[in-house]
Amino acid sequence: MKVLVTGGAGFIGSHTTIELIAQKHDVLIIDNFSNSSLEVIRRIEKISKKTCEFLNMDIRETSKLIAVFEKFVPDCVIHFAGLKSVGDSIIFPLDYYDNNFLGSLSLLKAMDASGCKKIIYSSSATVYGEPKYVPLDEKHPCEPVNPYGKTKLFVEEMLKDWATSKDKNSAIILRYFNPVGAHSSGLLGEDPLGVPNNLMPIIADVAIGKLPHINIYGNDYSTRDGTGERDYVHVVDLAQAHVAAVKKVSQRDFDVFNIGTGSGTTVLELIEEFKKASGKKISTNFVNRRMGDVAISIASVEKAKDELSWSAVKDIKDMSSDAWRWKIQNMTE
Ligand code: NAD
Ligand code: WQD
Secondary structure, eight states, X not given: OEEEEETTTSHHHHHHHHHHHHTTOEEEEEEXXXXXXXXXXXXXXXXXXXXXXXXXXXXXXXXXXXXXXXXXXXXXXXXXXSOOOHHHHHHOHHHHIXXXXXXXXXXXXXXXXXXXXXXXXXXXXXXXXSOSSSSBOTTXXXXXXSHHHHHHHHHHHHHHHHHHHSTTOEEEEEXXXXXXXXXXXXXXXXXXXXXXXXXXXXXXXXXXXSSSOEEEEOSOSSSTTSSOEEOEEEHHHHHHHHHHHHHHGGGXXXXXXXXXXXXXXXXXXXXXXXXXXXXXXXXXXXXXXOTTOOXXXXXXXXXXXXXXXXXXXXXXXXXHHHHHHHHHHTOOO
């Protein structure tokens, strides 16, 4: 299939591109490189041993985008492009509505103008808000508590309306839980700008000596050891979930799938695993809970297993050792 990948130079998009090429799909990446670099394209080519077609452009440039769709004529779009920091979205909400919502609107306009009818969308477990029960299934109410999560939910709603508006339009929403890890080659991984916000990249920075210690946000949650529990999913498993969704999208009008492992790991457990993977000391410091955090977030993964024939196979040992390999092979100041 011809697959147009927005945000394909990013963390999840680059790993997905590798898996798509491995399955013989013909890929075109569109990325404005606001949170990635051309080096990622070079590395995709190194791993896949194929030329990686890409365009340096913003998905909000609708007329240029229509011209790209008319030339490439994709069968399907995988839409990763967007901003993803919960904290920034609270400070700069309009940037999030502009990029995430208007970017997605522009993309759908280009799809309509060129007759492209299938899309897979990167959503997030953050759309659920405070869990009323765990594991979270896809029927759990969606009540996001920050602007980032709202943009994700609003785009889901727009996709639902778009998918039902015309007979052959199809959209699959993938709600990722906590993507971590890196490609086993050590050539691709998560490369956040500045000081990272997410747990795994912070642990890696402490292990390598870039940060002095990790602040653990709260030790009084009702979990096994009092620290927050999350469903971490390896980015390569996640990438393969997209390939599975591409296969199924034309059989659906609109559908939503959780993408996780179905099991939880606490902050202390992840630190222990990372210590083993890296052989390094990781200093910790308990501080107050972080505003907006929930105690436990774990996916119900039955629907993805039954209907996409996809399940995660990698565990937190793989996630930690791959993230560590990526870190030591790509040390930056
Ligand atoms: P990322 O920042 O690494 O990748 C996003 C890519 O999109 C970057 O390469 C960036 O340069 C590009 N981009 C941003 N705005 C663009 C625009 N207007 N036009 C063209 N390109 C643009 O992020 P990621 O971790 O790979 O996340 C990908 C998607 O998955 C995002 O939509 C994010 O909201 C969603 N998601 C991520 C996580 C996570 O923890 N990483 C969890 C749930 C959902
Ligand atoms: C995990 C656990 C923290 C940092 C976020 C977004 C979500 C999705 C994934 C995009 C929590 C604890 C963290 C630290 C800590 N992204 N922690 N010290 O918050 O579950 O999810 O990323 O869609 O939308 O909200 O992930 O990695 O930030 O935190 O103790 O320095 O680690 O309290 O329990 P989170 P995270």
